[in-house]
Amino acid sequence: MKVTINKNTFDYDGDPAMPLLWFIRDDLKMTGTKFSCGMALCGACTVHIDGEPTRSCQLPMSAIQGKTVTTIEGLSKDASHPVQEAWREHNVPQCGYCQSGQMMQAAALLSKNANPSDEDIESYMSGNICRCGTYPRIRAAIKTAAGKV
């Protein structure tokens, strides 16, 4: 099968049940998409499938045929997406490990809702865990990026 990730097309003939996460990380050696829970409980592995934020750790390869996959590496050129810029402006990352997933989730939120309320942010982001506790800064950064996406 053909797989399109960050505008590049790849051939895949492995186990169709393998989650996309491992194709991205182990086969393509793109490590920006993180492994943390493996059960779609924490959001660290979030990518966009046709623009929808999706947990790649639970998404089998068979489900992405004909779809467009975007990872953190493909979110923008030079990490210049408004969300990435806002993340730097607010010094959001501490350890940084969950932040690829947080930014992918936030970018999807802003592409649907240009001006999210506190409640919108909370409900859209509650599937993404950050153990360093950067949540207040994530909220602030999303507000800064709002309207620029």
Add this chain to the structure above:
Amino acid sequence: MTETISTSRRAFLKRSATASGFTLGLTLLPASRPSAMFADAPASESLTPSVFIAIHKNGDVDITCHRSEMGQQIRTSIPQVIVEELGADWQHVNVVQATGHPKYGDQNTDGSRSIRRNFDRLREAGATAAYLLRAAAAKGWQVDINDCDVENHHVKHTPSGKRIAFGKLVAVAATLPLPEPDQLTLKAREDWQSIGKPMRSLDIHAMTSGQAVYGQDVILDNMCFAVIQRPPVVFSGVESVNDADIKKMSGVVDVITLPAPEAPAMFKPLGGVAVIANNTWQAWQASRALKIKWSDSPNAGYDSAAYREQLLATATTPGEVVRQQGNFAEAKQQAASLMEAQYYAPHLAQAPMEPPAATAVVTEDKAEIWACTQTPQSARQVVAAALNLDPENVTINVTLLGGGFGRKSKPDFVVEAALLAKAMKRPVKVVWRREDDIQHGYFHTVSAQALTATLNEQNQVTGWLHNSVFPSISSTFNPAANKPSDGELDLGMVDTPFNIENLQLERGEAEAHVRIGWLRSVANVYHAFAIQSFVDEIAQRTGKDQQALLLELIGPDRHIDFSKSNAKYGNYGDPLEDYPVDTARLKNVINTVCEKANWSKRHEQGRFLGLAAHRSFLTYAAVIIEVDVDDRGNWSIPKAYVALDAGTVVNPEHVRAQCEGGLIYGISCAIGQITASNGQINESNFHNYQVARMPQTPVNVEVIIVESSAPPGGVGEPPTPPAAPALANALFAATGQRLRELPLPLTVKKA
């Protein structure tokens, strides 16, 4: 005005003699030794006056960060301290991550000590390099070195205005003897341009572009991937396994049984069965098909619910006295009234977002490892021992850590990678799954605290009894350790800062049945929860305001003299003369946070606030959490306030971030729990191990960093301990329900 080296030198020598383990000779090398001895590059090519700094002929400055980066931005703050004295231009500064080696001094990145234990020596390292550059310029210009200063990557001759770039001085500077300590001057505080200034993390671009490399991200040529099924009960071993079947599965390269360790657990791998495959998924899939018969273990009877009863029973019987002043028994006899309460806190898992991972290459006589370790030197030691190699032939490369929180202070996972790479004769990456992390960790201990206060007729507290009971971290290293260690009781219990006439602090026995380890702020979590909850209970009972009662209990401004109460107090390994338990600073953070949160107006404003204050890691922290409880009883935190006095701070922006994050980690500590049945951990992933998500955390955290010129205290941990009691006290304010047991429920009922 400049501070002469001798002051800080004396402080440093004193510290060396206590507990830091630094080697003086490596902080400033004796002048007689060629600097090349400690350099990776030849002296003629670069100037390497210490293990922390290399200046190259093209002017590039490499600054070595010897502490692990796990979110505290130490890779930014260490260079900030060195750049201050060196006068370097950030554009020419590279940060190099140190491998594990004793030449750097202590590298165990825990205990909130990266800055407090390195501040002076890093300044000296910067000043030494600056001295050599100044001396080289003075020699070339034939002028007095005292007229030469460093500025913006140049040496400047002040009288003439001549300037020369650092790079051009390297060849000469590398031939000069190192300065004597009395020749070295450090910049005066009022001249600081880098220390104390907010500065963005040097890694932030990598972290926002997906380029940052963590332990899980290491990729080597010809690497295979290992997933390990570890024994469900500690010290159980493999009796039989269907390894022949597993080896036939797609992508599986090998199946290797690892031996079960004998007590003590220390940093030994837990054993089990490793499945090695061509990618992580194949290893994971194949490990699901493992059929393993496990041997019996003495820990198989561990049941955390029954154990809770046992701990609480022990806590309410007289324990061994560890600190005593006055006569509590007498106070009890004479008391007008008594208050008693027991508090319970369960096991927790550190659960860093990045589960442990290590990648190893092992040959006949060498091992090289890449790992997200907080402790590269002990990793090196245990790997060398496991492989029977000289530590000099073991290289531990430290990646970024996707969180640590104490889990990655234990290098068991590094040894696993080393053993498997040796067996496979090719690079192996060991990937811990979340289930492995939650079920096979070194758990934050389970604890019971029993407190009694005696009150006189005026409702003043005349006596205070506190018995702390929990299985000790020492049990991980010594199976005979069956009671809280002095070191753990020093974390927020022995140093109870109250001016109460009759004070009696005790410990009780408790056996460990799982591996017990450090978690962010360690014993301070449950000690602060009990003490600061109990203070609020006394305030409620006596009708006093909690802020006023706290200040009353703490009493007059003073440095607490532990010798008067027959106690030795470890003070986080630092001398009390340098870092006293200063009640004025504790009261100040309480007053500061109360003022910021408008504490005194909370009732008329209809706000539900909870207050807690706690000194830990030589730093004073006070927290107020405000809660809202909706009609269904779900609580949320619209706002939280943290006042922190950490003495001198290097990067206030990162200190602020640690206050926010440390507080939120403390909220996780208040709502999570790890339980065990038949010796096995019941929780396995984030669906049944509750950690704080955005809805349980403050919408906004207001942080007040107290301006201070005191020596640096810890930062990463002190904001955590007050969180649980502040939240419990706030929930009491909102509902009238006193919650003495963790985890706190996410839904509460009004009393």
